[in-house]
Amino acid sequence: MTRPTFLRRFLAHDPARVAIQYGEQALSFGHLRELGEATAGWLRAQGVTPGDRVCIHLDTSIDLLAAHLGCMAVGAVRVPLNAHYRAIELAPIVEDAAPALAFSASPACFPGVPTFSAPGRGPPVCDWAGLDDVTGLLFTSGTTGRAKGAPQTWTMWESNLDALQARWQLGDRDVLLLTLPLFHTHGLVVGLHGAWLRGARVVLRDRFDAVEPPAEVTHFYGVPTYFRRWLPLMRVRPELFGGFRLLVSGSDGLPVEVSDAIFAATGHRILERYGMTETVMIASNPGAGERRAGSVGTALPGTDIRVIDGEVQVRGPGVFGGYWPRAEADAAAFTADGYFRTGDAGELDPDGYLRIIGRKKDLIIVGGVNVSPAEVERVLATVPGVADVGCCGLYDADLNEVVGAAVVSDGTVEEGELRGLLEAAARQLSGLKRPRRVAFVAGLPKNALGKLQRGRIAGEAFGG
Numbered sequence: 017m018t019r020p021t022f023l024r025r026f027l028a029h030d031p032a033r034v035a036i037q038y039g040e041q042a043l044s045f046g047h048l049r050e051l052g053e054a055t056a057g058w059l060r061a062q063g064v065t066p067g068d069r070v071c072i073h074l075d076t077s078i079d080l081l082a083a084h085l086g087c088m089a090v091g092a093v094r095v096p097l098n099a100h101y102r103a104i105e106l107a108p109i110v111e112d113a114a115p116a117l118a119f120s121a122s123p124a125c126f127p128g129v130p131t132f133s134a135p136g137r138g139p140p141v142c143d144w145a146g147l148d149d150v151t152g153l154l155f156t157s158g159t160t161g162r163a164k165g166a167p168q169t170w171t172m173w174e175s176n177l178d179a180l181q182a183r184w185q186l187g188d189r190d191v192l193l194l195t196l197p198l199f200h201t202h203g204l205v206v207g208l209h210g211a212w213l214r215g216a217r218v219v220l221r222d223r224f225d226a227v228e229p230p231a232e233v234t235h236f237y238g239v240p241t242y243f244r245r246w247l248p249l250m251r252v253r254p255e256l257f258g259g260f261r262l263l264v265s266g267s268d269g270l271p272v273e274v275s276d277a278i279f280a281a282t283g284h285r286i287l288e289r290y291g292m293t294e295t296v297m298i299a300s301n302p303g304a305g306e307r308r309a310g311s312v313g314t315a316l317p318g319t320d321i322r323v324i325d326g327e328v329q330v331r332g333p334g335v336f337g338g339y340w341p342r343a344e345a346d347a348a349a350f351t352a353d354g355y356f357r358t359g360d361a362g363e364l365d366p367d368g369y370l371r372i373i374g375r376k377k378d379l380i381i382v383g384g385v386n387v388s389p390a391e392v393e394r395v396l397a398t399v400p401g402v403a404d405v406g407c408c409g410l411y412d413a414d415l416n417e418v419v420g421a422a423v424v425s426d427g428t429v430e431e432g433e434l435r436g437l438l439e440a441a442a443r444q445l446s447g448l449k450r451p452r453r454v455a456f457v458a459g460l461p462k463n464a465l466g467k468l469q470r471g472r473i474a475g476e477a478f479g480g
């Protein structure tokens with residue numbers, strides 16, 4: 017067993033320096049190490065061994081950090097799960113992940129798996145090494161409606177975060193305000209692990225609130241919704257944002273008008289970048305140099321981007337090796353010459369700046385969270401009185417997009433009652449996946465083979 021260089025670098029930070037500030041608590045790098053080793057001791061006492069998968073279905077908390085650190089120290093594979101997910105969303109993921117142990121407040125979602133609401137402490141285990149390079153398994157919404165597991169390696173993360181560093185310059189004197197949830201690539205990998213690699217201090221918050229940022233903060237990473245919500249405060253109190261060196265937006269497109277409004281209010285040009293669970297970060301605008309609104313910047317060093325038939329394809333050290341355990345999805349995901357097909361529609365400017373102009377895949381992004389329309393449709397189709405249903409993304413000035421559902425009634429249930437039944441069924445899903453608008457239609461747009469044409473639903477059923 018070897019210790020990945022990522023971990024060697026993490027463990028080499030000055031143990032006395034503050035790593036995490038969370039409410040009233042300040043944890044130094046030395047504390048994080050002790051927390052990881054004691055949690056690893058407890059995990060080992062539960063029978064967890066290197067290479068075992070451990071589900072982490074927790075809200076942001078010191079317990080969540082302990083769970084991650086314990087897995088890192090004992091060499092277990094972390095399976096971070098969206099804390100908002102409910103039983104039917106978790107079931108296929110838990111089946112695929114086959115975890116040895118889970119952390120969750122909802123043990124019923126993990127049948128047959130020893131489940132704990134928080135990790136305990138045991139005699140320290142100081143390995144910080146694993147069976148191989150895989151440190152995580154991140155599930156991302158598949159367009160089929162079944163989430164797909166993307167194995168994450170230390171090598172992928174380290175090379176990608178080092179490539180980003182050339183543009184973002186996050187140093188050990190910097191302070192990152194981290195309000196993103198810690199179960200996606202954005203918050204967990206780019207945010208938390210990016211800071212852990214660099215030795216930067218993290219001011220950790222449970223969620224984003226559009227309030228005054230702490231004065232000492234230098235860096236902030238967010239989804240477009242955070243910037244939309246901050247804009248009113250930026251307009252009236254721009255001086256509160258004077259200490260930032262870098263504000264980064266990603267996970268969905270930042271509208272040019274929002275970027276321009278922030279620039280006008282604060283003088284900050286938000287740095288937009290582009291990435292995916294399967295690839296970590298692909299492209300970024302420069303820290304120094306032209307940050308172009310409406311563009312996600314140029315390919316990171318070592319990464320190749322090309323646009324074929326309008327689709328962005330990528331190859332590089334940040335790209336994962338293939339889905340697990342369902343490798344059958346790989347055939348559609350990779351080209352014969354080894355590029356990963358992102359499913360995003362893009363255009364490359366002559367000087368290499370990439371613009372994401374749409375999606376070729378059936379995916380709705382609500383507040384930075386991927387929603388598979390097929391998954392929502394499957395749930396709504398079970399409602400008595402529904403003959404057919406199709407979902408689409410609709411513009412929203414807060415979340416960028418929300419889910420709309422076009423429903424064909426079979427005529428057996430009165431419309432008001434049917435609305436109530438649809439709402440109740442949608443409650444089985446986490447909040448952002450629930451349709452905000454429902455339209456009753458005579459029929460859904462389909463092609464000659466009877467396949468649903470989701471791209472036409474917004475226009476035909478919602479008039480926009």
Ligand code: MLC
Pocket residue numbers: 098100101195196197200201202203224239241242266267268290291292293382383384385386446447448449
């Ligand atoms: C909140 N809800 C979620 C959710 N967050 N459901 C699923 N997934 C989530 N992440 C649900 C809540 O349970 C609640 O349901 C309802 O939505 C409203 O909750 P809220 O907390 O009031 O919502 P709000 O403040 O509006 O939160 C929206 C948000 C938040 C945009 C602030 O979702 C957020 O922080 N999003 C960031 C997502 C992110 O990190 N994406 C990165 C993906 S990685 P109920 O039952 O109580 O009504 C990636 C790669 C890359 O894309 O390039 O970065």
Ligand code: AMP
Pocket residue numbers: 156157200201265266267268269270288289290291292293294312358359360372375381386
């Ligand atoms: P995920 O599977 O959660 O990692 O989401 C990845 C998807 O988020 C990408 O395929 C894009 O569709 C979208 N995305 C990420 N960053 C951006 C961005 N800057 N602009 C537009 N879309 C983005």
